[in-house]
Amino acid sequence: MITKRIIPCLDVRDGRVVKGTNFIGIRDVESPVALARFYNESGADELVFYDITASFEKRALFTDILREVASEIFIPLTVGGGINEVSDFDRVLKCGADKVSINSGAIKNPRLISEAAKRYGNQCVVLSMDIKRVDGKFKIFAKGGRENTGIDALDWAKRGEDSGAGELVVNSIDTDGVKNGFDIELLEQIDKLVTIPIVASGGAGNIEHFVKLFKTLPRVDAGLAASIFHFKEVSIKGLKEELRRNNIEVRL
Amino acid sequence: MIAIVDYGVGNLFSIKSSLNFLGLENKVTNDANEIAEADRVILPGVGAFKDAIDKLKASGLDKVLKQFVETGKPLLGICLGMQMLFEKSFEYGEHEGLGFINGEVVALQDDVKSDLKIPQMGWNALELKQPNPLFKYTKQNDYVYFVHSYYAKNCEKSLIASVEYEIEVTAAVANGNVFGVQFHPEKSGDVGLNILRAFSEI
Numbered sequence: 001m002i003t004k005r006i007i008p009c010l011d012v013r014d015g016r017v018v019k020g021t022n023f024i025g026i027r028d029v030e031s032p033v034a035l036a037r038f039y040n041e042s043g044a045d046e047l048v049f050y051d052i053t054a055s056f057e058k059r060a061l062f063t064d065i066l067r068e069v070a071s072e073i074f075i076p077l078t079v080g081g082g083i084n085e086v087s088d089f090d091r092v093l094k095c096g097a098d099k100v101s102i103n104s105g106a107i108k109n110p111r112l113i114s115e116a117a118k119r120y121g122n123q124c125v126v127l128s129m130d131i132k133r134v135d136g137k138f139k140i141f142a143k144g145g146r147e148n149t150g151i152d153a154l155d156w157a158k159r160g161e162d163s164g165a166g167e168l169v170v171n172s173i174d175t176d177g178v179k180n181g182f183d184i185e186l187l188e189q190i191d192k193l194v195t196i197p198i199v200a201s202g203g204a205g206n207i208e209h210f211v212k213l214f215k216t217l218p219r220v221d222a223g224l225a226a227s228i229f230h231f232k233e234v235s236i237k238g239l240k241e242e243l244r245r246n247n248i249e250v251r252l
Numbered sequence: 253m254i255a256i257v258d259y260g261v262g263n264l265f266s267i268k269s270s271l272n273f274l275g276l277e278n279k280v281t282n283d284a285n286e287i288a289e290a291d292r293v294i295l296p297g298v299g300a301f302k303d304a305i306d307k308l309k310a311s312g313l314d315k316v317l318k319q320f321v322e323t324g325k326p327l328l329g330i331c332l333g334m335q336m337l338f339e340k341s342f343e344y345g346e347h348e349g350l351g352f353i354n355g356e357v358v359a360l361q362d363d364v365k366s367d368l369k370i371p372q373m374g375w376n377a378l379e380l381k382q383p384n385p386l387f388k389y390t391k392q393n394d395y396v397y398f399v400h401s402y403y404a405k406n407c408e409k410s411l412i413a414s415v416e417y418e419i420e421v422t423a424a425v426a427n428g429n430v431f432g433v434q435f436h437p438e439k440s441g442d443v444g445l446n447i448l449r450a451f452s453e454i
Contacts, residue, residue, distance in 0.1 A: 001376065001377075001416055001417070002368075002372060002373075002374045002375070002376045002398075002415075002417060003374060003375045003376065003377075003395065005374050005375070040441070045374070045375055070265060070266060070269060071269045071272070071273070072269075072273060074266065074269075074270050074273070074438055074439055074440070074441055074444060074445060075397070075439060075440075075441050076397060076439050093263050093265075094263065094265065095265070096265045096266055096269065098266070098439065120299075121298055121299050121300075122371075123298075123371055123373065123399045166371065166373070167373065195367075195369060195370070196369065197369055197373050197374075219367070219369075221369065221373070221374065222374075251375040251395040
């Protein structure tokens, strides 16, 4: 049977991993390639690279790194950050990305989802959503969670699926960084609404949070996290062993 | 030399990188002579069946592949490249494939009745059905990575591995010197690299 996926997310700025300090005792602590290698060896099912480079000029650094990672690590790679046009898909796919995650770019131009899906296939288009409760309603936020777009998150998820997105990343701003567990309430609502794979993001603080996620919502496909993996608070191998003990299928 | 057939469909970066990583001489090419003279050929593919087979036929590479197979040298189809090895596909209509392997390609949706997701996206465990040199380094229940909405069926004789996705889904087939894998060996970690290595030794 298909396994639940565990996905570390690497935020890369100007060619370096952010939050990567003191990682795994390697001297070059912030090297995305070294980190990717480590996660591959620890049993990560997929890697997400998020380019948070602010300046356009430095963007080439990111594609260089991507190419380097994809030349030696042979698991699925998703790339996001700064994807605003179909040509941005082309740029990262040529460097070894398998899936491309879009967020603000799709809010600005919703047709980007269907255009990219038509050109590269649905499996390639990941719609990433930053969601926050406003007056009891789930709203889509832009600009790294700073700006309320007013778009209803459930409508947006459905629209994304209908436009051809092959996967949804549901990132809860309310639970992100709090480490109190995934936003089960939000995930449940989106899970009921769509049939494409869902990646849960935001709030994981320990192994139990992943167990609860997959036990409560068995249709959720994957759990994504960053700092708990980077800071070795949770090891991927330990996490997967515990999931298996709870009869949740994982690749070990 | 392993020729990776480039007929304008999909991204060949990872296949090429994985062969490079294994130290296997390879070339991405659409040149008939280079393909004919290669020791082995890999036929990749993503996207829609009709689009891909039309492009293959328009470039005359379908005939090149047929001649290649007749020489007895090994051919490996990956994902949509595997599906094209079959007689026909029912993806948006009915389309004729290369016909190297008996069977047909149909929608997972037609046969998977539960609320399992389509596409099948992620890692699944191989059930090896019969010994094959492609699996020289592969163990029962090794995990490989899938992304697909269609699958091959009615190919019992050539079925060498399957995975469970409510139903038994064809994961790998072989008919003499023609091999096909539905999953992505170039994205399946060490297990996948070992399958490519085994292919290079057939």
